[in-house]
Amino acid sequence: MIFTFDPGEPPADLAQEEAIAAENEIVLDWTPSEEPFTAPDQELSDVFEEDEEEAPDAPSEPQPKKPVTPMKKIKYNKYLVRRLVALALLCLIVLIPLGKLIIKAINGSRKVTTENVGPLPSDEIAVHKVPLYYDYSRPAPESAQNDAFFENAIILGDTRVVQLLPTYNIGTFHKVLYGTAVNVSNALTYDSVDSEGVSQTFASALTERSYGKVYICLGLNELGWSYPEVFEEDYDSLIEEIKRLQPAASIFLLNIVPVDESRYSNDYIKNSRIEQYNAMILSVAQKHSAYYIDCFTGMADASGSLSDSFSSNGFYINEAGGQAWWKYLATHTVDPEVYEN
Numbered sequence: 486m487i488f489t490f491d492p493g494e495p496p497a498d499l500a501q502e503e504a505i506a507a508e509n510e511i512v513l514d515w516t517p518s519e520e521p522f523t524a525p526d527q528e529l530s531d532v533f534e535e536d537e538e539e540a541p542d543a544p545s546e547p548q549p550k551k552p553v554t555p556m557k558k559i560k561y562n563k564y565l566v567r568r569l570v571a572l573a574l575l576c577l578i579v580l581i582p583l584g585k586l587i588i589k590a591i592n593g594s595r596k597v598t599t600e601n602v603g604p605l606p607s608d609e610i611a612v613h614k615v616p617l618y619y620d621y622s623r624p625a626p627e628s629a630q631n632d633a634f635f636e637n638a639i640i641l642g643d644t645r646v647v648q649l650l651p652t653y654n655i656g657t658f659h660k661v662l663y664g665t666a667v668n669v670s671n672a673l674t675y676d677s678v679d680s681e682g683v684s685q686t687f688a689s690a691l692t693e694r695s696y697g698k699v700y701i702c703l704g705l706n707e708l709g710w711s712y713p714e715v716f717e718e719d720y721d722s723l724i725e726e727i728k729r730l731q732p733a734a735s736i737f738l739l740n741i742v743p744v745d746e747s748r749y750s751n752d753y754i755k756n757s758r759i760e761q762y763n764a765m766i767l768s769v770a771q772k773h774s775a776y777y778i779d780c781f782t783g784m785a786d787a788s789g790s791l792s793d794s795f796s797s798n799g800f801y802i803n804e805a806g807g808q809a810w811w812k813y814l815a816t817h818t819v820d821p822e823v824y825e826n
Contacts (some may be wrong), residue, residue: 556822616824621771624779625737625817632657634818635698641677641687642702643667645742645802655807656814659696662687668706669720691730699731700814702739702780709753717765724773735821736775740766742784742810745791748799756789776819783813 511527580626613731639660646663662677673688691699701723707716727736740763743756763781784806786792791799795806802810 494658494728505725514806555795587794604683614821615774619819621774621777622767624776625768625776625819626781627816628818628820630812630815631818635659636701636813638698639690639696640700640702641667641672642700642739643705645705645818646702651805653807655804655811658700666706667703669703669716669723672701672703672723673686673726688726688730691727696731696734698737699734700737700739701727704741704759704766705754708741708758708762713761713765716762717769720766720769721772724769724775728773731806735819736773737778737819738766738775739778739780739814742780742802743791745793745796745799747790748796750799754800777815778817780810780813783817784810 493672543762635657636659638658639662640658641662643663644665646661647665662682664675664677667675667677673691674686676684677687678684679690703720704716707713710716724736724738727734743759744750744754746755759781767777769775784791784795792809793808795809797803
């Protein structure tokens with residue numbers, strides 16, 4: 486071990502110090518150093534900090550990016566497509582039931598109502614008496630033709646009623662209302678037209694006077710609805726409101742007349758779908774003790790299609806068809822008193 490003393494004169498007891506240093510194998514070097522002298526009051530930490538400072542690293546050169554190979558692009562695109570497909574399926578799974586709930590909620594909130602159309606008829610009679618032995622789960626049976634049966638009756642219908650009654654002046658209904666876009670949801674408030682061409686809502690017509698019979702011929706415009714069950718729900722609400730406005734009237738529900746699919750057909754106007762809706766009409770009739778008139782059978786041929794002679798295009802009813810339709814209605818009347826005993 487060597488100790489260097491710099492600067493200054495050797496101490497007076499040099500010999501003694503050297504002897505002690507020799508015993509401890511210490512060499513005392515009194516040769517002046519060429520390095521600058523550090524003042525005693527200089528902080529050692531400053532020296533150490535200067536010694537410890539490292540030279541800044543030289544800036545590294547940017548590494549070139551590896552090129553994306555076509556194979557990696559293909560894999561990424563496949564991955565992206567799979568993610569998008571999975572997301573679309575998830576949306577469908579969630580949105581379809583949600584859409585049904587929203588539609589059902591909307592339909593529930595817009596139940597047909599006529600509270601603001603006016604008071605009930607002042608001359609209304611006793612509430613309609615349901616016959617004890619009539620079977621509402623079956624269509625009205627055949628009866629003797631009775632044209633006078635309809636003199637105190639009102640009918641509301643869609644496009645086909647236009648051909649049946651006003652066009653050919655068929656039938657003896659007291660009042661006929663029809664509309665090209667009328668359906669079970671808007672039936673009471675839709676601006677329908679009577680046989681004289683005067684615009685009127687069905688609700689206002691029902692508040693003008695008491696009727697003995699109310700006939701409904703709807704369902705054709707609803708065949709394209711996405712959710713058929715809504716048809717039955719709204720039909721149910723419609724009958725409830727009719728019974729409130731005309732408590733003494735018998736209610737007759739006409740089912741939907743068939744089409745000739747060889748001459749007229751599209752995605753939703755088909756006899757199979759018509760039969761599906763007719764089953765719902767029968768269900769509503771049974772629930773409300775309304776009479777179900779099976780016009781489908783009355784206007785169909787042996788194959789279940791609209792008879793050729795009743796239509797020129799397989800859909801619209803011509804005059805011969807109107808006469809046949811009216812005859813079917815007039816021979817399927819119901820007298821409640823017959824089913825009391």
